Amino acid sequence: MNNLYLVDDDQAVLDSLTWMLTGLGYQPKGFLSADSFLQTVDLQQSAIAILDVQMPGMDGSALLNHMTKAGSPITVIMLSGHGNIAMAVQAIQKGALDFLEKPVDGDKLVLLLEQASAQTEQNMLRKATRQALANKLATLTPREQEVMEKVLEGKLNKVIAAELNVAQRTLELHRQKVMQKMQVSNVAELAFLMGKNID
Structure with missing residues (x-):
């Protein structure tokens, strides 16, 4: 009680x-x-x-x-x-x-x-959900945060790589890291995780 x-x-x-x-x-x-x-x-x-x-x-x-x-x-x-x-x-x-x-x-x-x-x-x-999300976000490097924001905007890997001036392979590694740290398996899950906690 x-x-x-x-x-x-x-x-x-x-x-x-x-x-x-x-x-x-x-x-x-x-x-x-x-x-x-x-x-x-x-x-x-x-x-x-x-x-x-x-x-x-x-x-x-x-x-x-x-x-x-x-x-x-x-x-x-x-x-x-x-x-x-x-x-x-x-x-x-x-x-x-x-x-x-x-x-x-x-x-x-x-x-x-x-x-x-x-x-x-x-x-x-x-x-608790907001806190868990904040804890996950805190593990991202500034570059990973940038990558995540662009992924959430729906941009393709090659576009993001060009915008951030990195090789596409490097970008893919960053993207992989973002997914691991945020504990999601795809962009839809990531968008859901970020979206439902913005209240």
């Missing part, structure tokens, strides 16, 4: 949410401010966070922005005592899974937490 974090500047809300979630089998950790959350939590770990929109200092929206910029896989559910449609739309556009109004409906929360859990797993998978 993913870690579950609650961030709300109202201790009574934290207490009642903690009580509700503990009853549902979760073990939430509560924070009274975005700062204390950021000081304690590793944003790169798999988790779910329920954030209050309106807090003194850094509010929930600003915290959500910060997490998105950090490329965090944590799935966020926003919470507000005085929610309005515009706020909800804005939160979801910024990457929140959903927007709940206080007092929280337990049944709705349970469903959302199941969705959030699945979403976090997908986020972690994407992150």
Whole structure:
């Protein structure tokens, strides 16, 4: 089960949410401010966070922005005592899974937490795929990177060899190395590997 974090500047809300979630089998950790959350939590770990929109200092929206910029896989559910449609739309556009109004409906929360859990797993998978790709790319020499880019443009070996001013045999060796290092057997696989990770 993913870690579950609650961030709300109202201790009574934290207490009642903690009580509700503990009853549902979760073990939430509560924070009274975005700062204390950021000081304690590793944003790169798999988790779910329920954030209050309106807090003194850094509010929930600003915290959500910060997490998105950090490329965090944590799935966020926003919470507000005085929610309005515009706020909800804005939160979801910024990457929140959903927007709940206080007092929280337990049944709705349970469903959302199941969705959030699945979403976090997908986020972690994407992150691992991106990291694996970055690791493979890091093994290429600058020349191999050039060759790969031109291969991905669909150019023929002799054209690339002429453009890079190398013998065709040399180019073929570079190309072979690129395929080995990227762990693919053909250009279609290479294009798929590069394309599906550009999100």
